Amino acid sequence: MRITVTGGAGFIGSHTVTLLLEAGHEVLILDSFANAAEDVPDRVAGIAGRHAEVFRADITDPATYNSALADFRPEAVVHFAGLKAVGEAMENPLEYIRVNVGGSVALFQEMAKIGCNRLVFSSSATVYGDPVAVPIDEDHPLRPTNPYGRSKRMVEEVIEDWGRANPALSAINLRYFNPVGAHPSARIGEAPDGVPNNLMPFVAQVAQGVRERLSVFGDDYDTPDGTGVRDYIHVMDLAEAHLAALDLTGAGPGVEALNLGTGQGYSVFEMLRAFEAASDREIPFVITSRRPGDVATSLADPTRAADRMGWRATRDLEDMCRDAWAWQRGRNR
Numbered sequence: 001m002r003i004t005v006t007g008g009a010g011f012i013g014s015h016t017v018t019l020l021l022e023a024g025h026e027v028l029i030l031d032s033f034a035n036a037a038e039d040v041p042d043r044v045a046g047i048a049g050r051h052a053e054v055f056r057a058d059i060t061d062p063a064t065y066n067s068a069l070a071d072f073r074p075e076a077v078v079h080f081a082g083l084k085a086v087g088e089a090m091e092n093p094l095e096y097i098r099v100n101v102g103g104s105v106a107l108f109q110e111m112a113k114i115g116c117n118r119l120v121f122s123s124s125a126t127v128y129g130d131p132v133a134v135p136i137d138e139d140h141p142l143r144p145t146n147p148y149g150r151s152k153r154m155v156e157e158v159i160e161d162w163g164r165a166n167p168a169l170s171a172i173n174l175r176y177f178n179p180v181g182a183h184p185s186a187r188i189g190e191a192p193d194g195v196p197n198n199l200m201p202f203v204a205q206v207a208q209g210v211r212e213r214l215s216v217f218g219d220d221y222d223t224p225d226g227t228g229v230r231d232y233i234h235v236m237d238l239a240e241a242h243l244a245a246l247d248l249t250g251a252g253p254g255v256e257a258l259n260l261g262t263g264q265g266y267s268v269f270e271m272l273r274a275f276e277a278a279s280d281r282e283i284p285f286v287i288t289s290r291r292p293g294d295v296a297t298s299l300a301d302p303t304r305a306a307d308r309m310g311w312r313a314t315r316d317l318e319d320m321c322r323d324a325w326a327w328q329r330g331r332n333r
């Protein structure tokens, strides 16, 4: 198939492009490289043994990429491109609306012009907001608690409206829980700019000695060991889910949302210990106050993704830590 991947040089995008190329698809990456290294497409080609086409463009500026898209004639689009830092979104909500919502609408208009009706959208479990019950299934109330989450939900709503107006549209909103890990080759992985916001990349940097110690954001949550519990999912499992979702968009029109998680939760302390084991290093930590906006437990019910796509996460916490550590060590040597 001919597939355009926006944000294809980013963390989840690059892993997905690798698998698409390995599966024999023709891929056009549309990426601004605002938050991705220039050499990612070459690294991906090094793994897959084939190249994706790469077009540098910002999704908010369709005049710069409409001809490239029309020339490529994608049968489907996987849309990752967007901004994703919660704190930044709270400081600059308008920018998150402009890029995440405006950019998506611009992209969808270009898809509509060329008659491309198959879409896989990179959404987030953050659209659920504070869980009223766990595990969280797709019928859980949608009440995002910050502008980043709202921007993701707005795009889902745009897609739902587009589907009501265009009966040929086949779109899947994939709601990721906590993506971690890296490609087992250690040639691609997560490369956060500056101080990582998320637990796993921070822990990896402490293990390597780039940062002194981890701050554990609260040990007084209502969880078995008092620290926050999350549904961490290996990025390779996520990437595989995108291929399954693309297949499902070929089965017929409609718009639906699917959770991508393992259904298994781990606490901050469990993550810490698993990473110590994987890296064979001690990871110093200090308990600090809770991070505003954090919840005690977030956990997916991944049943619907299994029913609809025959997809299940197969990698465990040990795989996640081993691959994240191999990638981290290779980066700053």
Ligand code: UD1
Pocket (backbone or CB within 6 Å): 086, 087, 124, 125, 126, 148, 177, 178, 179, 197, 198, 199, 200, 202, 214, 215, 216, 217, 218, 227, 228, 229, 230, 268, 291, 292, 293, 294, 298
């Ligand atoms: C965060 C985002 C969420 C986004 C997700 C992507 C917030 C409030 N939420 O989720 O919107 O979709 O990342 O993966 O930013 N922790 C520490 N010390 C740290 C970092 C994290 O103790 O230095 C703890 C947190 O309190 C939490 C767990 O580790 O219990 C996971 O945190 P994180 O990786 O930031 O993910 P989320 O908060 O689940």
